[in-house]
Amino acid sequence: MALISNPAQAAGKRVFxxxxxxxxxxxxxxxxxxxxxxxxxxMRHHFIADWLxxxxxxxxxxxxxxxxxxxxxxxxxxxxxxFAAEEIYAFEASRAxxxxxxxxxxxxxxxxxxxxxxAEDETARICVQCxxxxxxxLSPAIIVLxxxxxxxxxxxxxxxxxxxxxxxxxxxxxGETLESCVAREIKEETEIExxxxxxxTSQSWPFPDQLMAGFRADWKSGDICVQENEISDxxxxxxxxxxxxxxxGSLAYKLITEALEE
Numbered sequence: 001m002a003l004i005s006n007p008a009q010a011a012g013k014r015v016f017x018x019x020x021x022x023x024x025x026x027x028x029x030x031x032x033x034x035x036x037x038x039x040x041x042x043m044r045h046h047f048i049a050d051w052l053x054x055x056x057x058x059x060x061x062x063x064x065x066x067x068x069x070x071x072x073x074x075x076x077x078x079x080x081x082x083f084a085a086e087e088i089y090a091f092e093a094s095r096a097x098x099x100x101x102x103x104x105x106x107x108x109x110x111x112x113x114x115x116x117x118x119a120e121d122e123t124a125r126i127c128v129q130c131x132x133x134x135x136x137x138l139s140p141a142i143i144v145l146x147x148x149x150x151x152x153x154x155x156x157x158x159x160x161x162x163x164x165x166x167x168x169x170x171x172x173x174x175g176e177t178l179e180s181c182v183a184r185e186i187k188e189e190t191e192i193e194x195x196x197x198x199x200x201t202s203q204s205w206p207f208p209d210q211l212m213a214g215f216r217a218d219w220k221s222g223d224i225c226v227q228e229n230e231i232s233d234x235x236x237x238x239x240x241x242x243x244x245x246x247x248x249g250s251l252a253y254k255l256i257t258e259a260l261e262e
Contacts, residue, residue: 002009002213003081004231005087007167012036012053012054012058012059012060013058013059013090014033014059014060014092015034015035015037015038015039015059015060015061015062016033016034016059016060016062016089016092016093016096017039017042017061017062017069018061018062018063018064018079018095018097018100019063019064019066019076021078021080021097021207022076022077022078022079022164023075023077023078023079023082023093024038024064024070024074024075024076024108025075025076026073026074027072027073027074027076030127031077031082031085031087033089034074036060038074039051039060039062042062042064045076046065047064047065047196048062048063048064048065049062049063049064049065049233050062050063050075050100050103050104051100052096052100052103052118054092054095054096054099054164054179055213057095059076059089059092059096059101060187061096061097061099061100062100063100063104066109076179077206079093079094079097079206080216080250081249082246082247083203083249083250084247084248085249091204094204095204095206096140096204097206098136098204098206098208098209099123099136099239101206101208101225102123102136102208102209102211103118106134106238108123109127109129109130109132109134110134111127111130112127112129112130112132112134113128114127114128114129114130115128116128116134117240119133123135124174125137125147127211135222135248136209137209137210138209139171139173139208139210139211140172140178140210140211140213140241141170141172141205141211141212141213142169142170142172142178142181142185142209142212142213142214142215142216143151143165143167143168143169143212143213143214143215143251143252143255144167144168144169144182144185144188144194144197144214144216144217144255145167145214145215145216145256146167146168146192146216146217146218147216147217147218147219148195148218148219148236150238151236151237151238152237152238152239152242152256153168153192153219153234153235153236153237153254153258154167154226154234154235154237154242154243154245155167155168155189155190155226155231155233155234155235156168156231156232156234157230157231157232158228158230158231158232158239159230163167163243163244164244164245164246165233165235165237165242165243165244165245166245166246166252166256167252167255168186168189168190168234169185169212169252169255170184170185170188170189170261178199178213178215181195182194182197182215182217183197183217186217188227188230189226189227189230189231189234190221190222190226190227190234191222191225191226192219192220192221192222192224193219193220193221193222194217194218194219194220195213195216195217195218195219195220196217197216197217198214198215198216199213199214200214200215200216201214201251201253201254202214203248203250203251204250212251214251214254214255216255219241224236240247244258245257
């Protein structure tokens, strides 16, 4: 893949225009994307903070400047809604958003401090001084639904101002397997030990760069005792008496509602 930096060379069957974690959609359509003419107009008026053209998947993606007027012909849709609707372009939108996030935080060489530019032969950025290449990074994380007989372990995060209860989750640490990360995170956050850890599926979660690996596990021993700096509350819930849970489109929602096959 190449990331083309010259707007005159940009093309693409799809155009993704982002503002933070929202995607621009044509009004009065079923999540139809805007065309190349809008991208070109935004370029002319200097509305674009950063952009890329992905040669492997033939799309153009851009992050618009803050508070750019889009008019009545378009509206902003949370990217998570695209995942929930399972749009045909959801994978490309996720990839585009992740690459733009990567470019935004990868502007200077960590070895010599000089500026980076986009490579034209692969997905990378090159230092203009020492020619060091920097590649996109992913942050692997696990998310797990724990069962105890017919009850589900759900928790409310202390750092989020919300009443949503969700699955336990955490980042994989150096040297860990995914399964050992599952057991550690559950033990750290709730003092519960689990068994029968099994992988279910994965999901790209580009907020900004996570790759979520979904698991299910069974309670083995222990009573809930939350790690208060991470979890404000954790309880066992019956399937027919669930609290407010994450919205469709998230892996947590699919695990909790069993909208996935084992």
